[in-house]
Amino acid sequence: MSFLEVRDLKKHFPIRTGILKRTTxxxxxxxxISFSIEEGETLGIVGESGCGKSTAARVILRLLEATAGxxxxxxxxxxxxxxxxxxxxxxxxxxxxxxxxxxLNPRMRVRNIIGEPLRIHQIGTPAExxxxxxxxxxxxxxxxxxxxxxxxxxxxxQRQRIGVARALALNPRLIICDEPVSALDVSIRAxxxxxxxxxxxEFKLTYLFxxxxxSVVKHTSDRVVVMYLGKTVEIASSDVLYDRPQHPYTEALLxxxxxxxxxxxxxxxRIVLEGDVxxxxxxxxxxxxxxxxxxxxxxxxxxxxxxxxxxxxxxxHMVACxxxxxxxxxxxxxxxxxxxxxxxxx
Amino acid sequence: xxxSSSLSDWRVRHQAxxxxxxxxxxxxxxxxxxxxxxxxIVVTIAVAVLAPHIAPYPAQGRGDSNLKERFQAxxxxxxxGTDNQGRDILSRVIYGARIPLIISFTVTAVIVIIGVxxxxxxxxxxxxxxxxxxxxxxxxxxxxxxxLAITFVAFLGPSIRNVMIAIVVSWWPWYTRLVRGVAVSLRxxxxxxxxxxxxVRNLTIIWRHILPNAFGPVIVQMTLDIGTVILAAAxxxxxxxxxxxPTAEWGLMISEGKDYILQQWWIGTFAGLAIFILVxxxxxxxxxxxxxxxxxxxx
Numbered sequence: 001m002s003f004l005e006v007r008d009l010k011k012h013f014p015i016r017t018g019i020l021k022r023t024t025x026x027x028x029x030x031x032x033i034s035f036s037i038e039e040g041e042t043l044g045i046v047g048e049s050g051c052g053k054s055t056a057a058r059v060i061l062r063l064l065e066a067t068a069g070x071x072x073x074x075x076x077x078x079x080x081x082x083x084x085x086x087x088x089x090x091x092x093x094x095x096x097x098x099x100x101x102x103x104l105n106p107r108m109r110v111r112n113i114i115g116e117p118l119r120i121h122q123i124g125t126p127a128e129x130x131x132x133x134x135x136x137x138x139x140x141x142x143x144x145x146x147x148x149x150x151x152x153x154x155x156x157x158q159r160q161r162i163g164v165a166r167a168l169a170l171n172p173r174l175i176i177c178d179e180p181v182s183a184l185d186v187s188i189r190a191x192x193x194x195x196x197x198x199x200x201x202e203f204k205l206t207y208l209f210x211x212x213x214x215s216v217v218k219h220t221s222d223r224v225v226v227m228y229l230g231k232t233v234e235i236a237s238s239d240v241l242y243d244r245p246q247h248p249y250t251e252a253l254l255x256x257x258x259x260x261x262x263x264x265x266x267x268x269x270r271i272v273l274e275g276d277v278x279x280x281x282x283x284x285x286x287x288x289x290x291x292x293x294x295x296x297x298x299x300x301x302x303x304x305x306x307x308x309x310x311x312x313x314x315x316x317h318m319v320a321c322x323x324x325x326x327x328x329x330x331x332x333x334x335x336x337x338x339x340x341x342x343x344x345x346x
Numbered sequence: 347x348x349x350s351s352s353l354s355d356w357r358v359r360h361q362a363x364x365x366x367x368x369x370x371x372x373x374x375x376x377x378x379x380x381x382x383x384x385x386x387i388v389v390t391i392a393v394a395v396l397a398p399h400i401a402p403y404p405a406q407g408r409g410d411s412n413l414k415e416r417f418q419a420x421x422x423x424x425x426x427g428t429d430n431q432g433r434d435i436l437s438r439v440i441y442g443a444r445i446p447l448i449i450s451f452t453v454t455a456v457i458v459i460i461g462v463x464x465x466x467x468x469x470x471x472x473x474x475x476x477x478x479x480x481x482x483x484x485x486x487x488x489x490x491x492x493x494l495a496i497t498f499v500a501f502l503g504p505s506i507r508n509v510m511i512a513i514v515v516s517w518w519p520w521y522t523r524l525v526r527g528v529a530v531s532l533r534x535x536x537x538x539x540x541x542x543x544x545x546v547r548n549l550t551i552i553w554r555h556i557l558p559n560a561f562g563p564v565i566v567q568m569t570l571d572i573g574t575v576i577l578a579a580a581x582x583x584x585x586x587x588x589x590x591x592p593t594a595e596w597g598l599m600i601s602e603g604k605d606y607i608l609q610q611w612w613i614g615t616f617a618g619l620a621i622f623i624l625v626x627x628x629x630x631x632x633x634x635x636x637x638x639x640x641x642x643x644x645x
Contacts, residue, residue, distance in 0.1 A: 061543055090545035103536035107558040116554075117544040150363075166540065 001075060002036035003206055004060075004174060009033050009069035011052070011059050015281065028280050029055040031230035032069070034307070039173070042200065042207040044221030044238065046214055046253065048277055052230040053210045054098075057176045060208070061093055062086065073174070091121060094167035098179035100159035104151035110137075110162055111147040117169040136165040140195060157188035164195065168203070176208045181216060193220060214257050218242055223316070226250050229288040230280060232307055236317040246310065246317065246324040249273075249289050287321070295323040370638045380634020386627035394443040407437035409592030417610050427612035429602060431592075435612060439620050441594035445506060446576045446624065453513050453575050454568050460514070461521025462564060466552045468522065469529025480526065483519035491516035492578060499587040506579075506595075509588040513578055517571070524567055528560040562639035569632035573625035580621050596621045 011030040014023040030052040037043045045053050058064045060071050062078055071078040073089065081089055097103035104113055111133055118129045134144045140161040151159055160180065167175055177196065181189040197220065199205060211217045217224055217238065224241050226234040226249065234247040245251045252271040259265045273292050278284055284291050290300035299322055307320040357364065375381055393400060401407040402425075411431035418428040426435035468479035486494070491513075498512035532538060533556070541551050580597030582588040589595035591602070596617040603614020 058539070063539055063542055087545045090543060093543070095540065095543050097536040097540065099536060103540055105537040105555050105559070108554075116541065116546065120544055120546050120550075148360075163540075166544075170544070 001072070003039040003041075003074060004037040004208070005070075005072040006036065006056075006060065007034050007070045007072070009056065009059060009071065010067045011055050011064060012067045025281055028230050028283050030059060031283065033225075033227065033230070033232045034069075035225050035232065035235060037174075037206055037208060039206055040200075040204055041223065042209050042221045044209045044211060044217035044224040045227060046211055046217050046224060047227035049212060050277055050280065051227045052280070053212075053227055054178055056227075057095065057178050057208065057210055061095060061176060087121075091170040092172050093174045093176070094170065094172040095176045095178060096160070096163050096167050096180045099183050100156050100163055101151075101183075103163050104159055106151055108150075109147070110149055110151070113151070113162060114147075114166050114169055117166065121170060123170075132169070133165075136168055137162075139168065139199070140165045155188075156184050157192060160184060160188075160192050161195065164192075164199070168199065171203070172205070174206045174208065176210070178210045179212065180209075182211065182213065189216070196220070214242075214253055226253070229277060229283055231288050231304065232318075232320065233289065234317075234319045234321075235307070236319075240317055244317075244325075244327050246319040246326075247289075247321050248293050248295050248323075248325075251325065289321075295321075297323070373638045374634050377634040377637060379630040380637075383627040383630030383634065386623060387631060390443050390624055390627070391447060393440055394447050397440050397444065401434075401437035401440045403434040403437040404441075406433040407441035407594055409433075409594065411592070417606070419610075420612055426616045427610070429599075429613045430606065430610075435599075435616050438594040438599060439596070439616050442596045442599060442617060442620065443624075445589055445593070445595045446579060446621070449506065449510055449513075449579045450572045450575045450628075453510050453517070453579075454572055456510075456514050457518045457521055457571075458564060458568060461518040462525050462557060462560070463552070464518075465522040465525025465527075466529050466556050466560065469526035470533050470548065470552050470556055472530070472533070476526070479522065483522050486516065486519045487523075489516065492581065495578065495582060496585070496587060499582060504587045504590065506589050509579055509582045512582070513575055517575070520571075521564065521567065524563060525557075525560050528563060529556050532556050532559055566632060566636040566639055569628060569635050573628035573632070576621065576625050576628070 009030055010028075010032055012026040012028055015025040015027060016022065017024045033052075033056060035043065045056070047053050055064065059066045060078070062071075062081075066079050069079075073093065076085065076089065078086075078089060104110075108116075111130070114133045114136055115129050118124065118132060123129065124132060133147055137143060137146055142158065142161055142165070146154075146158075146162075151162070154162065164180075180196065181192050184192060193216065196207070200207060207220070209217060209220050221238045224236060224238045225232055226241075226247065228249050234241065234245070234250045236245075241250065242254065245254055248271075252273050255269065255271045259268065271294075275292050278288070278291060284301075286299075286301040287293070287296070287304050290296040293300065305320045305322045307318045309316070309318050310324055310326070397407060398404045403412075406412060411433060412428070413432050415424070415428050415432040416430055418424050418432075420427040424434050424436065426439065428434055429438070464479055468476045494516040495509070495512035498515055499508050502508040502511065529552075535555075538551060538555050541555055546554075579588060580595075580600075583595050583597030584601045586601065589598045591598065599617035600614040600621075603610070603612075603617070606613050607615075
């Protein structure tokens with residue numbers, strides 16, 4: 001059993017219209033994702049905005065109730081946990097947000113922001129809590145003086161550190177990082193990422209690291225989940241994913257990552273996706289990616305391909321595509337229905 | 347020695363709050379009308395508190411009649427003249443400042459205490475709770491507020507206390523609506539989600555994270571409403587449902603003066619002017635505060 005096991009998780013938001021509030025449709029924000037995380041590991045989730053990454057994070061933390069599926073944390077089913085069990089789980093699972101400006105209550109002093117989780121869980125005496133807040137500030141590279149200030153007195157990077165200190169207050173084991181550096185200046189990103197990595201080593205943290213930027217995920221994650229329109233399209237260890245992506249969507253994402261070498265940058269082939277991400281209220285029939293996919297064939301319109309290991313790009317490499325890129329001349333898996341037999345050239 | 351160091355320490359620790367307050371004060375005091383309004387309100391409060399010492403004829407201010415000097419036009423003896431019972435109008439205008447101030451401050455305070463938490467609860471919980479609370483406010487708002495207040499006073503009997511109850515009953519839903527709107531937008535803020543992730547209880551989240559951040563618009567609405575409450579209270583007294591003779595109350599004084607308005611204009615006019623000026627002053631201050639507290643007009 002893994003540390004965190006997510007099974008076929010779904011979150012559909014009903015769309016209600018009219019006076020009677022009848023449900024006329026659903027937003028399929030998260031539509032059946034599965035993955036597991038081992039203790040101490042960092043699992044990255046990437047995908048365009050609106051693909052359901054953040055919703056998935058909120059469902060795992062049970063800030064939103066799941067429509068279906070299960071989340072098992074250390075043997076406990078989070079979705080079915082009682083109020084008391086949940087309160088204990090909350091000490092173990094924390095979140096760091098994308099927007100450091102909106103994630104701190106502007107009316108509270110830093111001392112109270114970081115101290116709030118301690119107070120809620122009645123940890124220590126007020127004096128001990130005050131001491132702990134200062135320790136936490138120092139852990140994230142701030143100091144005791146900062147405790148009396150308000151969030152608006154800090155820069156974006158400093159605020160993100162305060163958010164990290166708050167997340168650490170209860171000694172959690174799992175931290176969900178919801179695009180923790182996307183809103184920061186490029187120059188600050190490395191600092192915050194290094195801080196997160198140092199903390200992981202020091203406190204043996206497990207991270208679920210959400211991002212839309214593949215270069216950040218590559219740097220931080222052991223394994224990566226690629227999401228598209230509420231579904232998982234590819235899972236692989238991060239080195240393998242970058243060297244041998246199998247899903248056409250992953251390849252397109254990778255080709256959009258700038259390479260810091262003008263020569264290579266100029267000569268490489270860019271895959272430019274056409275059209276927009278379809279609305280999650282009406283996901284395309286069949287493979288969710290087929291309307292934008294260059295490899296799409298008839299079969300792609302009939303059913304979503306299962307997430308499977310093709311065996312030629314590593315044992316833990318799973319991909320959901322009928323025409324996944326093959327490596328080292330391993331024979332093409334038969335596509336169901338009409339078979340073209342021809343693997344698209346890469 | 348120690349006091350000075352602890353004072354400077356206090357200054358250092360509250361540097362941000364002090365800067366913020368100083369900045370807000372500067373914005374507020376740049377608005378000349380708001381300053382005029384503030385001065386008028388402060389003077390009115392001072393006059394109301396010190397009425398027994400300022401009023402030239404305190405006993406008449408409290409209601410004693412003086413039938414020898416009825417209907418005297420304004421003069422050096424009676425700066426605003428006397429009424430049909432020979433009472434000095436100036437003294438009565440001075441004493442009359444007490445009731446509207448007490449009514450308006452008490453009523454707005456009670457309205458906020460009732461309306462704001464309900465709005466926070468409705469907006470934060472959403473769903474069925476929201477539905478129930480908002481439909482109740484809709485029922486109250488469907489009545490014209492003054493008519494509802496009149497019905498209420500007619501039911502409870504005329505008195506200042508009942509006027510206050512009536513205004514509270516017809517007014518609180520506005521605050522519930524106002525705060526609900528803000529709470530709905532604050533509910534999705536990451537800091538609220540962070541609090542939920544920590545396991546903070548819902549009512550605590552409303553109290554610590556939602557309501558403090560909804561307070562700007564509430565304060566502005568309060569100052570703008572105080573004027574309207576004064577008007578409503580005076581109107582109820584005017585039609586005989588509020589303060590009763592011989593109490594000095596501006597609405598009642600206008601009512602007493604209405605029979606003589608052509609011959610002895612001063613009996614009702616000065617009370618009317620007093621209402622006019624005080625309400626205007628509260629509105630000026632409200633506008634000034636809005637400029638300070640409304641983030642859209644800020645910086």
